[in-house]
Amino acid sequence: MRKSIKFVTLILIFALTLTTFIGCSSQEANESVSESTGDKVVDVVVIGSGGAGLAAAIEARDAGKEVLIVEKMPMVGGNTLRATGGLNAAGTSSQAALGIEDSAESHYTDTMKGGYDKNDPALVEVLTSQAADAVEWLIGLGADLSDVGRMAGASQDRSHRPTGGAPVGAHLVQVLKASAEEKGVEILIETTALEILAEDGVVTGIIAKDKSDNEFTIEAEAVIVATGGFGANITMVTEYDVSLDGFGTTNHSGATGDGITMAVAVGADLVDMLEIQTHPTVVPSNGYMITEAVRGNGAILINRDGKRFVNELGTRDVVSEATLEQEGETSFLFFDEGIKESLSAIDGYIRQGLVTEADSLEALAEALEIDADNLIATVETYNGFVGENNDKDFGRDDMPRSLETAKYYAIEVGPAVHHTMGGLKINTKGQVLTEDGNPITGLYAAGEVTGGIHGGNRLGGNALTDLIVFGRLAGQSVATDL
Structure with missing residues (x-):
């Protein structure tokens, strides 16, 4: 077997990353989030508080819906906290200020080429055509995305990050979390989603447990799965690619594929599960x-x-x-x-x-x-x-x-092991699909938990684009459908 980085639990490293880039302990970072207090009834429940979950929650809340986020880790942010390189987008105000000429068509071409044309073209079209608007939306929330560089596989400088090339992920988590809280989104940390509830093919909420293992029900008209990928689950990784046995991971310890498992249990289809980067x-x-x-x-x-x-x-x-x-x-x-x-x-x-x-x-x-x-x-x-x-x-x-x-x-x-390109099959509205290609009523997904967007290889800088574009889209679709 190849010599490789050992697969280790990275909770300590994750805490170091959070302290380094956010500059506070997990308790300080989440001083305004809540703990579970029993059964709840809301319009929308979001599972996961990374970039996709926060973006989805903000959009749904802006549409007037009562939104609750559940997060199993003791801090908000997920793998988004670890993102450092940037967010890819073409045709932004930041590029214009630097004299960079770029287009969504070029971004599309690079993304399809980078994914070896295994990507779903319709999803890539959404990703690249809405990326610039995602950057402007983040800037409107207070994000600094004024520095623009280039990541591997890109034909132009389009990776947006804070001034001086500072790490982008933790900054975006701060901005999104502050916006969500300001708008009245409740966030439950150390709260693990156990099961997605459905009756006659219609999603009705979730069962969750708090840090004391007390189970409770959250009734909701819609569930948005934003739990991230499965890069920290060595059993799941090697199930799809045995050659990765013994490899390390860049993922935080919570990236274990829970959302995929829960959604499959209510009929969700999967796509590109063999594609692990x-x-x-x-x-x-x-x-x-x-x-x-x-x-x-x-x-x-x-x-x-x-x-x-x-x-x-x-x-x-x-x-x-x-x-x-x-x-x-x-x-x-x-x-x-x-x-x-x-x-x-x-x-x-x-x-x-x-x-x-x-x-x-x-x-x-x-x-x-x-x-x-x-x-x-x-x-x-x-x-x-x-x-x-x-x-x-x-x-x-x-x-x-x-x-x-x-x-x-x-x-x-x-x-x-860095990114799992495979996951739940979605359409261009962020609805989760069955094997027959039909949407599961009330079930949506965004971010690394989904598949089809990146094909056989994700380009650096496209992950954050994915999170924000499809997170926003899921939140908007939920509001429209409800």
């Missing part, structure tokens, strides 16, 4: 993901011979596979002071002790125990490619800067 730049010792934006801003990958071995902006599956072919099945993400200054997220990696740094290439090579002459030659060759705007070795088409400013930095990285 690994992320190529994850720290082997602790499963901490290094954002793709580091490569997008100009970093390269080198092996233990001090040489490049892949187009660093290839799709995640391609870069992961290439990394596994190197000695030790890991590599080093290499960058200089210029890249560090271009992306403030890197400061967090340094504070956490994930980065090896040195004042010269020779000193860095010594610290990494790699061939100094090879490293120097690699960097010189790459800088030459940047000057010529032609990567003659691997065909990288976006090389934003040379690597020539000391200090020099490296992070050891390798692949880990």
Whole structure:
């Protein structure tokens, strides 16, 4: 079996991430959320409080519906808290301010190509055509999405994030959570959905339990499933791809596929369950993901011979596979002071002790125990490619800067389970479908719990787009249908 990052429980890492990016404990982050108090009756119950669940709740509440969110973890945010790179959208005000020309059609083409055309074209059309409006909606709620960079597989700079390239996910959770609470959405933390209730094919609510294992019923005319994927459930992962046995995960410990299981029990169909993505730049010792934006801003990958071995902006599956072919099945993400200054997220990696740094290439090579002459030659060759705007070795088409400013930095990285592209089958309204293709009355879903949008490989930056676009859509559809 391949040497890989061990599959470990990441509650401690998740807490570290939350503390680093939000700057408060889980108790402080959720001081205004509630705990369960017995049976309830609402218009809409949302299962999961990540970006999709919060966006859905806000839209349903704006339409005048009484909305309740249940969240099994002790904090709001789910995997959205871990998103660092950005949110893909084309034709936004942020792009216009930076002079970036882009289009929804280009975004669509990149997404279908990145997913090997396994994507549902109708869902991708919704994703890409409504992405710019999602960005403007978030900005209207108070989000800072003024910095725009490029993630792997994109033909244009369209990944939106806060000023200076700061981590985007925790910022969006803060903005969305504040908006939901301001609008009167009740959020129950440490409250686990156990079952979706249905009578004669019509969803009527859920059964949940609180942190003391007391079960209660939430009656609702509609249920929105926004529980995320199953990347932290090794049993479920290996059920669909046994080759991933032993791999680590970038997911928080709550990403266990509960929503998929509950929806299937009431007749939901599944799609693309075999499509499980690994992320190529994850720290082997602790499963901490290094954002793709580091490569997008100009970093390269080198092996233990001090040489490049892949187009660093290839799709995640391609870069992961290439990394596994190197000695030790890991590599080093290499960058200089210029890249560090271009992306403030890197400061967090340094504070956490994930980065090896040195004042010269020779000193860095010594610290990494790699061939100094090879490293120097690699960097010189790459800088030459940047000057010529032609990567003659691997065909990288976006090389934003040379690597020539000391200090020099490296992070050891390798692949880990990152995103599960498969999940509940939905239509363009966010309604969950049966095997016959019919909507289940009262059941909706959004985010990584769904399938069909990303096909065989998700492009970096499209996850947040998915969460917000389809989260909003589910909330709007619920309000219309009710």
